[in-house]
Amino acid sequence: MQRPKKVAIIGGGxxxxxxxxxxxxxxxxxxxxxxxxxxxxxxxxLWPTEPPSxxxxxxxxxxxxGLQVDPLMRTNLSKFSVAFSxxxxxxxxxxxxxxxxxxxxxxxxxxxxxxxxxxxxxxxxLGQRVVRAVRCAEATPSERWxxxxxxxxxxxxxxDSQEETSETFDFxxxxxxYFSSPHIPDITGLDIFxxxxxxxxxxxxxVDMRNFLDNAGTTGGKIVVIGxxxxxxxxxxxxxxxxxxxxxxxxxxxxxxxFELYHICSRPFWTVPNYIPHxxxxxxxxxxSTFLPVDLVFYDLARRPPGxxxxxxxxxxxxxxxxxxxxxxxxxxxxxxxxxSVDVQLxxxxxxxxxxxxxxxEDDYAEYVRAGTINPxxxxxxxxxxxxxxxxSIEVTLPNGETKFLDNVAAIVMATGxxxxxxxxxxxxxxxxxxxYSPSDSFLSLVLDGKGTSHADVPDLGFVxxxxxxxxxxMEMQAKSLAEAWSRxxxxxxxxxxHHEIETRSQERQVxxxxxxxxxxxxxxxxxxxxxxxxxxxxxxxxxICRTPLSIPEGEPGxxxxxxxxxxxxxxxxxxxxxxxxxxxxxxxxxxxxxxxxPNPDLPNMVAAAAVFRALHGTxxxxxxxxxxxxxxxxxxxxYPRYVSTPGYEKELLCEEVSETAVVTRRxxxxxxDPFLQPCSPHIQVWLEDxxxxxxxxxxxxxxxNAMLPQRAGEETPTSGEVAVHATSTMGDSQSDxxxxxxxxxxxxxxxxxxxxxxxxxxxxxxxxxxADKEFESTVYSRGDIASLCEYE
Numbered sequence: 136m137q138r139p140k141k142v143a144i145i146g147g148g149x150x151x152x153x154x155x156x157x158x159x160x161x162x163x164x165x166x167x168x169x170x171x172x173x174x175x176x177x178x179x180x181l182w183p184t185e186p187p188s189x190x191x192x193x194x195x196x197x198x199x200x201g202l203q204v205d206p207l208m209r210t211n212l213s214k215f216s217v218a219f220s221x222x223x224x225x226x227x228x229x230x231x232x233x234x235x236x237x238x239x240x241x242x243x244x245x246x247x248x249x250x251x252x253x254x255x256x257x258x259x260x261l262g263q264r265v266v267r268a269v270r271c272a273e274a275t276p277s278e279r280w281x282x283x284x285x286x287x288x289x290x291x292x293x294x295d296s297q298e299e300t301s302e303t304f305d306f307x308x309x310x311x312x313y314f315s316s317p318h319i320p321d322i323t324g325l326d327i328f329x330x331x332x333x334x335x336x337x338x339x340x341x342v343d344m345r346n347f348l349d350n351a352g353t354t355g356g357k358i359v360v361i362g363x364x365x366x367x368x369x370x371x372x373x374x375x376x377x378x379x380x381x382x383x384x385x386x387x388x389x390x391x392x393x394f395e396l397y398h399i400c401s402r403p404f405w406t407v408p409n410y411i412p413h414x415x416x417x418x419x420x421x422x423x424s425t426f427l428p429v430d431l432v433f434y435d436l437a438r439r440p441p442g443x444x445x446x447x448x449x450x451x452x453x454x455x456x457x458x459x460x461x462x463x464x465x466x467x468x469x470x471x472x473x474x475x476s477v478d479v480q481l482x483x484x485x486x487x488x489x490x491x492x493x494x495x496x497e498d499d500y501a502e503y504v505r506a507g508t509i510n511p512x513x514x515x516x517x518x519x520x521x522x523x524x525x526x527x528s529i530e531v532t533l534p535n536g537e538t539k540f541l542d543n544v545a546a547i548v549m550a551t552g553x554x555x556x557x558x559x560x561x562x563x564x565x566x567x568x569x570x571x572y573s574p575s576d577s578f579l580s581l582v583l584d585g586k587g588t589s590h591a592d593v594p595d596l597g598f599v600x601x602x603x604x605x606x607x608x609x610m611e612m613q614a615k616s617l618a619e620a621w622s623r624x625x626x627x628x629x630x631x632x633x634h635h636e637i638e639t640r641s642q643e644r645q646v647x648x649x650x651x652x653x654x655x656x657x658x659x660x661x662x663x664x665x666x667x668x669x670x671x672x673x674x675x676x677x678x679x680i681c682r683t684p685l686s687i688p689e690g691e692p693g694x695x696x697x698x699x700x701x702x703x704x705x706x707x708x709x710x711x712x713x714x715x716x717x718x719x720x721x722x723x724x725x726x727x728x729x730x731x732x733x734p735n736p737d738l739p740n741m742v743a744a745a746a747v748f749r750a751l752h753g754t755x756x757x758x759x760x761x762x763x764x765x766x767x768x769x770x771x772x773x774x775y776p777r778y779v780s781t782p783g784y785e786k787e788l789l790c791e792e793v794s795e796t797a798v799v800t801r802r803x804x805x806x807x808x809d810p811f812l813q814p815c816s817p818h819i820q821v822w823l824e825d826x827x828x829x830x831x832x833x834x835x836x837x838x839x840x841n842a843m844l845p846q847r848a849g850e851e852t853p854t855s856g857e858v859a860v861h862a863t864s865t866m867g868d869s870q871s872d873x874x875x876x877x878x879x880x881x882x883x884x885x886x887x888x889x890x891x892x893x894x895x896x897x898x899x900x901x902x903x904x905x906x907a908d909k910e911f912e913s914t915v916y917s918r919g920d921i922a923s924l925c926e927y928e
Contacts, residue, residue: 147173148180150600363400468885
């Protein structure tokens, strides 16, 4: 009987856990003996496994080791993508309504449950830091790799005096992640202003923001975020929320420093909300549309040409970049294009030196730009020039070659990403040479084949999750691919790769080299392995995994999510789902997905409510009247985002109504519920200010709204091509003397609300009620001129 093949897995985050699970559970017992080395004393990697503690009403959190994300941060992909194929979120939080975009601590809990379900305690070696690995190519496979590690440094020992322990393995699997160290580029003068500079990874929560602004000084000035990818957009939005909260909260002060926020980005980019429009070809879609999580729209197989889906990678061509811009424009609408895209030209063919646009998923950035809170600047930072210890100017080269200076800079946030170099620092020099390691290229530091899993010349070394992109489903496929290849090897003989596969891998590495040498400003995409749909589909063909069909209208293929790619081979059982206990998690996920893709139009829709809430942000003109045409009031209404002031909610907006005479006439608070904490409450709740209360932020509950599915353009919408979301609420029952009914209609152009209307119908329900006891009020809101809308209404 063959002994199990020993596999050393470096890293106990998502990629390490799924690699170990795949080796143990997807192959006959005794095939593999994996060991996970994790330097922390808990699994999860970047994902914390516990919610934050509260101190003075504010979240306070310190990571257990090095870099971890804020426990309250939400994922930018939905729970359908941030998951593995064989564990449902509902199985982790039984009886709870898991948010569509989970918080980081909930992701950590998911990983903890995954580990408990599939891994025995002996697999995990926590608090053990790998310092080096040695490969002996001439040794037998059982002694091919020698791994050296030390116990966690927190034991108090001096690092140099720690005793190393070693063990031999057949295979080494790198699962230590791509985001190992914050990256600070070499910018002239930045080191002199280092005391006023932080990396975006240091701004995790409200406490971090407050400390950062306190250090920025008491005289105000410009806060500059440098970096144009996802972290730059997120950092700028997080700072905007903090500044808005300081101004519009209980703790607001007229004496606080006044800061302007600038965001310098080197690329054109689109900001994408969490929920975006989607229309199917079914008959129901003729009357109803819907909003879906962004990943379910982007990863929809219907977007690909008919036939087998191919994996695309390599330099990005001009036509491809132009098609993407047109797709986003048609999807998001004209209104969002004005503030949600930065320096994007729809037809790049007219701008021969324009690089491909990047994408950042962030709900509120576009509205902060509209409000003037964020000032985007496209260009490259050439130098930071301190004029004193407290102030500097930043020199920026614009795309047209001109120079722009930002003066009076009080502090800088470097949202310049991460490098993977420390994640592979334990690999031997000869192996790194074979992998064509580049210590200066964080975009493609290694040249790998096998879709980022390996190198044909070092077949006993594997990589899982070592790439930038939407990685949960892909890392699971990478683990399956490696396990399949390694399972065919003999414990006493080296791995043999078929000749045709060697040639294919050689061609793949050549494409990677071309991408590496391509002009980084003009031909590199945002992610080197960004074709997630093609990656998943090509892996499934290679591994003989059948994509599970969905029960959705018109036989549409639906989106790519991990739960659709289980380990069944293509046969009749793929068409009809198995009803075994082992498939229970898959069935739960796919049934939930089908309900999300084809929701019941007669039931309230939380996704539509979230889309409405996001789009309210900003200033509106309003006109309020009654049925006989009398105008009762007009002016502006502004929704200011701020930190949630009451537990149980996901977001909060302070609403101020200002009359034409510049007098604040109404103040209210709109709150979007957190379904995890308030499963049965209305989606959006409105609280009115208590005018006679001495407290500056005292409110009473007014009414709650439940949004319905969007309706297609017709009589309900003033502009062709728009959709309308209706939301209603009735306060008071048959026992009440007064009953008030609120009816809202929100007209959407893409992801933006173009106009909306609220009618309030109040009547007395007493036994002697007459028509005189009824009141009716209608208010119309618009971003611009409301005259035409009033006429329409």
